Amino acid sequence: MEKLLALAQKVAEEAEVFTISSEVTPVQFESNRLKHIQNKQSETVALRIIKNGRIGYATTTALENRAELVDNAVATAEFGSQAEFQFPSLQKYPKVETFDHTVESVTLEQMTRLGEELISRVIKHTPEVMCEAGVTKATSTCSIINSRGGQTSYRQSTFGLSIEGSLIRGTDQMRWQKPSYDSSNWQNARQKCQHDQCRLFLLRTGLPVP
Secondary structure, three states, X not given: OHHHHXXXXXXXXXXXXXXXXXXXXXXXXXXXXXXXXXXXXXXXXXXXXXXXXXXXXXXXXXXXXXXXXXXXXXXHHOOOXXXXXXXXXXXXXXXXXXXXXXXXXXXHHHHHHHHHHHHHHHHHHOOOOEEEEEEEEEXXXXXXXXXXXXXXXXXXXXXXXXXXXXXXXXXXXXXXXEEEEEEOOHHHHXXXXXHHHHHHHHHHHOOOOO
């Protein structure tokens, strides 16, 4: 990051570099069965500059191409918005809890079992429902430095659940979908989703709610 910042400072009045490293593990279910388990890791580097009073911006996933990243940021600055701000200097920021270390320790077995439990609660009441579900955990680290000495970093965790289903009776078909529940605390997401998702499905189908 420091090398990229130094390179950008040679061609711009101000510069800011930030990196985001993330790991996402989704467990997907389809037709009431486990479909696949994935693990995705990524790292993105972004450069924002102020050149001739205008904002330039560029991103890359290949940090070794520093010169190309700087050139791209300079090129966009030619048509960028007018910069009516300065990057912040080094200062203290309030601590905001965005990371739950227990998310990292949730196993694939636990995630798979949770997805199976969500589906089971629906089809136990109405066996003909065909469900799709997803259980995803993610962690990320963001670091920022700029040419005025400002710098900070933080870690973030997310645990998300979603479920949807189709109910076909004769020529009638009803499809139900609920936005996913996301939380930095995986137990909170688990409990809320299990209760609300099943209740909502029964209400929308007109079936009695236990």
